[in-house]
Amino acid sequence: MASSDGILLKGAPFEDAAAVSSRNASAYRPLHTFELPKGSEKHYAHQFADMYFVRLAQLKEAVKQKAHEAWDAFELAGDKAKYVERVLDVRQGELCWVVGTVYMEMAMKPNVLDDISKEVHKTLLRLSVHAQLTATQHWIAAPPPRQTYVSPSGTDDMMLEDESGRLRVAGNSLNSHYVTGCILAALGTEQADGSFQVIATQYADLPRQPQRWETEDASLTLAKDPMSKREKAGKLAIVSGLDLTGKEEDNVALDLLVEYLSGEAGGPDQTSASSITRLVIAGNSLSNASPILSREEFDVRKGAKRNYGYDSSSYNATPAEKFDAFLSEILPALPVSVLPGEQDPANVALPQQPLHPALFPLSRAYQDPPALSSETLEGLDLVTNPWEADVEGWRILGTAGQTLDDLLKYVEGVRPLDAMEMMLRWRCIAPTAPDTLWCYPFQDDDPLILKECPHIYFAGNREKFQAKFVQGPAGQQTLIVGVPKFSKTGQVVLVDMETLEVETVKLAYVKPRP
Amino acid sequence: MAEERYREYLAERVLAEGQPITYRLLSRALQVHVNIAKQMLYDFHAEQTKKQPKSVHATYLLTGKERSSEHSNGDIGHDGDDTAMRSSPFMSSLPEPENTPESPVRTTSIVLVREEELEKTKIEFEDITSIHIYSLQPGPIENMNLLAVCNQEIASNHASGDPLERWRDYGSIQNRYIKRRTTRYAPAMAKPATKATAKPTAAVSAAKEGSKQAPTVTLRRGSTSEESKSGRSTPQPGPTASLKRSDSETKTKKDASVGNLFKSFAKAKPKAKEAEKPKEEDGLIIATEAMEGMSEDEGDADDEPAVKFDEEKAAAARKAREEREQKLQEMMEADVEMPDAPTEGTGSQDAPIDKETSSQPAESEATVTVQGGRRRGKRRVLKKKKVKDEDGYLVTKEEAVWESFSEDEPEPKKAKLTPKPTAAKGKKTGGKGQGSIASFFKKA
CATH class of the missing domain: 3.90.1030.20 (DNA polymerase delta, p66 (Cdc27) subunit, wHTH domain)
Known part of the structure; x- marks a missing residue:
């Protein structure tokens, strides 16, 4: 039934322990694509309109090219489709196509103006005008949690906009397949009522994909180094949603994870675990550490008492300490990259910047001094969310999942994996930012636009594990992985960095029955 | 063996x-x-x-x-209620192989x-x-x-x-590529509050334990901290420090582990406080007081049992601590980046002393670990203290806040030896927990 070496159910005399296994180095080159300028270089006064402008400008060519290929020969009742430069130049009854940014007008979408007016209204009603107003100004509350922005009555509108103006778009079931912010070419005619009846759409599709080891090889050639033979790559472990609460509940599963990764648990798994050469923690390591209060917490705070400024008594350090202890247990033998997530104590606007090393008094010993370098190749690397890196030569793009969660609220009945695929094909990692996702107001360039196609694209904090390959028009191939929440599923995703094969390891315990 | x-x-x-x-x-x-x-x-x-x-x-x-x-967990593409995005008519132009078969x-x-x-x-x-x-x-x-x-x-x-x-x-997995650097301050920062709670009656109970225990304990503590905190070891003497003679390495190091923020807060406050202090301390640490004579503001509840057996060392330790505090204080003052922190800290600590607000260390123990009392379990010491706090923003109003810390009890790292010596541990256990806040406030 089982190989005998795995069965450790025997007593004295004790067999000699198996030889220790060791891990290979992890070829790792973080790209600092999503790092924001430091300190006063960061400007929050810009208009978000610039982001849409940049996005359209950068993607227009690619989309146009795709549309030309598809529609140049297109004829409808003798009419040849022609390209119209600006959306406002569309003539009624003329078959044409335009390129623009999608904007979804949805009744259920959070609207900051609504929010403020409601709040003020409520406040005035209470007549305690002054006190309440000052209290509300002191915190930012998260937008109301909504499962979806799609209004049940089906009255949502879709528009196509560019710098000239907006065009109302109509077409069957169009709404459920595009979201605010993606760049699109639409073929159709303008109807009598002024709406643009869409026949077909095109998007940019996957960008160029670098070869494996491309950057490394280039630099080797430049340095005139002989191409050394590379070691066989190990596995990449991805885990997300540890959701540490600091209470008892998380403990055993987390212990099992430590013991699995350090190769102490199990029998033959000790060697299989040694093929893991890097761990990526994809967000939400702590269960409730976001600086932004949820609506409920906000109300509680507001109702309870007025307390201005930082209230140290409400801070509980236990979850962070536990996370630190967890990291310091696995770091001696495994390099780790940590992405912040929605619930982590990082900035809330995308791209989230690395967690501060001060949170990790124990494990930052494995980090290169922040003063000297912003990356740690072997050890603890605190990275951004989203995050891009070359691991074992493959380009990896990962997020903690907020972008996907938000996108899924715009559409109904779409599988997360397919939504992830569409993000890649739209070449936009966070199309719904800045509309419904907090985002840094990028000015001249937007790193959230996909410039190179990754080999592996993962999103953390999914309900369940999913994975698939997608192919691009130029032979690009990308592995898309939805990484489940560890706190819910106990699963760790392993990606074989030679074959891009995916497997999972599930850590669990059987609940004792009384 | x-x-x-x-x-x-x-x-x-x-x-x-x-x-x-x-x-x-x-x-x-x-x-x-x-x-x-x-x-x-x-x-x-x-x-x-x-x-x-x-x-x-x-x-x-x-x-x-x-x-x-x-297995369905690992399986993909079989959930019925979702429709695939790409089945939309608008994507039909994709040159994409449909539905790559998923291997389980x-x-x-x-x-x-x-x-x-x-x-x-x-x-x-x-x-x-x-x-x-x-x-x-x-x-x-x-x-x-x-x-x-x-x-x-x-x-x-x-x-x-x-x-x-x-x-x-x-026999865990080895990775020879990982490097570890020694961080300054790290361990001390990791458990500043704990120290205060762990101390409480250590001195008292140690006295009962008999003379054999104490020296060993100190020794061990000293050497462990030497290992873990070596980053800390170069003290630049502050103004007061220059007046004192230097003391033994171990002691400094030991204090490094003790170096807690509270103390620095305490020190940062006007000396006026000190006057009332000895009086308050009397009750708690008579033993210590008696041995040492004029002890200064460091509530010696904080001291290692060793004091009782080696006055010279104790004195040295005190001085070391003072130096350390001096340094800490300087650090705190130099720390312009977060001007709020010190004020808030001091503010909240002042309160319990000045006003009548009560502070009660509530000891809660995390379930299992308590039996026998010999082995030290994980204890959580919940300190609740009422704080009068005023904030400079809009309203100048004082209000009472319950401040609660909850932390795992990190045993003073004496891990050198295996848990064999249960006696030593027992002693510790006895001392843990109670009186913690009290002694801490005394210092303040």
Whole structure:
């Protein structure tokens, strides 16, 4: 039934322990694509309109090219489709196509103006005008949690906009397949009522994909180094949603994870675990550490008492300490990259910047001094969310999942994996930012636009594990992985960095029955 | 050698003290490979069961492949209620191979199970690649999370030594590419508050313990902190420090571990406080006072038991601490970046003294660990103190706030030795917890 070496159910005399296994180095080159300028270089006064402008400008060519290929020969009742430069130049009854940014007008979408007016209204009603107003100004509350922005009555509108103006778009079931912010070419005619009846759409599709080891090889050639033979790559472990609460509940599963990764648990798994050469923690390591209060917490705070400024008594350090202890247990033998997530104590606007090393008094010993370098190749690397890196030569793009969660609220009945695929094909990692996702107001360039196609694209904090390959028009191939929440599923995703094969390891315990 | 000791150790731990033990903790305690520890547990379990059935209960760790009911987790593309995005008419122009067939994803399950459910769980496995005893405990365990106590104990008791060398002893995976640097301040920052709570009556109980204990303890503490906190060792003497003579290395280091923020806050305050202090201290630490004569504002509740037996060292220690505080204070003052912090700290600490607000250290112990009282479990010391706080923003209003800290008790790292000397631990346990805040306020 089982190989005998795995069965450790025997007593004295004790067999000699198996030889220790060791891990290979992890070829790792973080790209600092999503790092924001430091300190006063960061400007929050810009208009978000610039982001849409940049996005359209950068993607227009690619989309146009795709549309030309598809529609140049297109004829409808003798009419040849022609390209119209600006959306406002569309003539009624003329078959044409335009390129623009999608904007979804949805009744259920959070609207900051609504929010403020409601709040003020409520406040005035209470007549305690002054006190309440000052209290509300002191915190930012998260937008109301909504499962979806799609209004049940089906009255949502879709528009196509560019710098000239907006065009109302109509077409069957169009709404459920595009979201605010993606760049699109639409073929159709303008109807009598002024709406643009869409026949077909095109998007940019996957960008160029670098070869494996491309950057490394280039630099080797430049340095005139002989191409050394590379070691066989190990596995990449991805885990997300540890959701540490600091209470008892998380403990055993987390212990099992430590013991699995350090190769102490199990029998033959000790060697299989040694093929893991890097761990990526994809967000939400702590269960409730976001600086932004949820609506409920906000109300509680507001109702309870007025307390201005930082209230140290409400801070509980236990979850962070536990996370630190967890990291310091696995770091001696495994390099780790940590992405912040929605619930982590990082900035809330995308791209989230690395967690501060001060949170990790124990494990930052494995980090290169922040003063000297912003990356740690072997050890603890605190990275951004989203995050891009070359691991074992493959380009990896990962997020903690907020972008996907938000996108899924715009559409109904779409599988997360397919939504992830569409993000890649739209070449936009966070199309719904800045509309419904907090985002840094990028000015001249937007790193959230996909410039190179990754080999592996993962999103953390999914309900369940999913994975698939997608192919691009130029032979690009990308592995898309939805990484489940560890706190819910106990699963760790392993990606074989030679074959891009995916497997999972599930850590669990059987609940004792009384 | 370990082979002989393990029976004794396990019998004491599991049968006498009624504590759970995992293979991992056993390997740390006896310095053996984890796989040997697993076999020791099995051996012990088998032996005890033969002598008296059900005297020891085990949990097992199964590794293998579960039957496919669980498998749907790894399977992709079979959830019926979702429609595929790409089936939309608008994407029909995609030059994309439709629906690449998904090969089922390999899933390895690692499952922790009690011996009661072992057979049932085994059936759910298609293939078991490994099975071993995970832990032993005197009775059937109701909540698996209790086992986490063992790993916490590892962290607190067996954390010494270079983590990068652990694999030699315990057989965990090695990675020779990982480097570790010594961080300054790190350990001290990790547990500033704890120190204050851990201290309480250590001095008093130590006095009772008898003279043999104390010196050993100090010694050990000194040397451990030397290992872990070496980053701290270069003190630049502050203004006051220059007046005092330098003291022994160990002591400085020991104080490094003590170097807690509270003290620096305390010091940062006007000296006026000191006047009332000795009076308050009297009650708590008569013993110390008597021995030392004019002790200064450091509430010597904070001191190591050693004071009682070595006055000279004690004096040295005090001075070292003062230097340290001086430094800390300077750091705090120099720290312009967060001007709020010190003020707030001082503010909240002032309050309990000035006003009548009460402060009560409520001791709560995390479930399991308490039995016997000899072994130190994980205790959480909840300090609640009422604070009068005023904030400069809009309203100048004072209000009472309950401030609660909850922290795991990190044992002072004396992990040098294995937990053999239970007596030493016992002493500590007695001292832990109570009086903590009180002594701390005294200092303030």
